[in-house]
Amino acid sequence: MSRIRAIRPFIGAWAAALVLLGFVSTAPADEATLLNVSYDPTRELYQEINAAFQKEWRARTDTTPTIRMSHGGSGKQARAVIDGLAADVVTLALAYDIDEIAARTGLVPSDWQSRLPHNSTPYTSTIVFLVRKGNPKQIRDWDDLVRKDVQVITPNPKTSGGARWNYLAAWGYALDRWHGDEAKAREFVAGIYANVPMLDTGARGATNTFVQRGLGDVLLAWENEAYLSLEAFGRDGFEIVVPSLSIRAEPPVALVAGNAEKHGTTALAQAYLDYLYTPTSQTIAASHYFRPTEPATVPQDLLARFPQVKQFTVDDVFGGWQAAQAKHFADGGIFDQIYATR
Amino acid sequence: MITSILTAPRSLGLRQESVLPGFGLTLGLSVTYLSLVVLIPLASILISASGMSWSEFAAAVASPRALAAYRLSLGAAFLAALVNAVFGLLIAWVLVRYDFPGKRLVDGIVDLPFALPTAVAGIALATLYATNGWVGGLLAPLGVKVAFTQMGVVVALVFEGLPFVVRTVQPVLEDLDRTVEEAAASLGAGRAQTFAKVIFPPLIPAALAGFALAFARGLGEYGSVVFIAGNLPMKSEIVPLLIIIQLEQYDYRGATALAAVMLLASFVLLLLINVAQRWSHRRYAQS
16 A cells, blocks of 8 residues: 555656647547648649649539648658658659558558559659859760769768669669660769769758859759759859750659548549649649650640650669669668778 | 655655655656656667667678768767867856956857757858858868868867857856965965866866766767768768668668667766766865
8 A cells, every 4th residue: 555655646647648648649630631741842833733723622612622731851751651640642752752651551552653644653853964054064964973073962862862863863874875784884873972072861952052052063953953943043053964864753642542541531632643634733843844744735835945855764774663772772782882892 | 645745654765754845746757757758768769679689780780881970970979079178168267257248148159059950050060161161261272171071070069069068167167166266376376276276176077067968969969960971971971860861761670779879878978977077076076
């Protein structure tokens, strides 16, 4: 009895704490709310698409859904969803991140990528070079990036989805150039990273390093980010160089079926994803310099802004994201080896 | 509650009767609070790391890359804490012992690193110390590169750790009895002697405490460092970044293994410093 008395204060405090925790976790979810968990540079794009979708949905059903957005590094966002962020749809930078959500939570069906057109990719981009005005270092193609006098700015592929596209673009170019010689490709990519003075953790960070802090001679960037930099910081400061060969960056979208079912938002979420393929959304995407995957419905003057680039896909050259990730970016993968042997 | 305390048998032997009421309640709340805020999160790290086999654990924490990161994290935090111990002591001294216009302002500035978001500090420092920045531009001709090197890490940690030393030394210095110094002077001690034998010794425990806090902060600091470190594998990667990288690869176990090592290292180091501090306190403060 005396023992119980002695610990009674503890019990009381524990009970109070548990009650408090209970309150925190039982906040009710609004039915007509959709959470789109996306990656960094889609902020402006989805602002516009969401407004258009809300208008369209109201015309059809007389209700206006609230669409909440969450932006961040693609991997970080996927991890948040895995850890319980209640996303109804995810619109991320690479398929690997959505694969991981599917494999680790089962909230996304494993065949998610075949459920929407074009590998569930409503818009694509490609990797281009952003250089300083007048191109003082005369950077024309990937070969120039291994020159000793060129500093290359690109984020860390271990922490940034965008940076993985950069790396794979360079690797794909080298494979093409040396007819599939992996050793040559490795030497070439290592040569590029030897010219990288620092690795930012995210794509936007790298853009800031290059554009605002004035470091480096060339920034490897998504085409849409490169154009956004031009528009935000003026065309007198920078210009875009299109390499002879690049990768088709495919940022895919998926329904987080498990969450949407729980929220009762499946129909709304599906309609939202389908809406990304409509002429309106495709045109909005093009106006934000994402390449639409249904270009037939987009005005010619918007399409004419995209330069012609010869592109390969991750599936073509690397056999899909799972294989690329395991070979290049996993612990002890080729990226690690490049730095370990220096 | 109160009756339970009043009637609690003394034979329990776990606590001494105190004249202050509320021991049971406040201790209960303290333990609960500490558990919720500190111990449970830390325990969850150890538990999830303990799910690994030894060979997995060893592979995760003893890779050459991890070893390089430990070296940088520990080395930079130690160096920065050392710099702060010296200059923090000086600043505390100036703030306590002298009067000058703008003293309050300087006193306030000391706290800025506490309040400033770490990312802001990191970006500002990186901009300043980059080879095209104000300070970096001056250092570049001398062949000294700070931003995007290991030096950059030290610079960021010096910035973040400064208030810890100043704020722990300041109150002790204020409480120092000036009559003792006067006595020393009247007994024939020179200025240097007075400082070395009378003023400095009682400050050692506080300086050590400040050093320990700055050092601990340095080990965990992420936000400001990632902007100025350069983050090149094997060269300028700190352990917290390596943990983020593991998470980015969905390798939760690898991340917690590294976290467990850092937790253990910090605990051992802080314990050592605590022991040193106690020892110096007994040796100097009470003599």
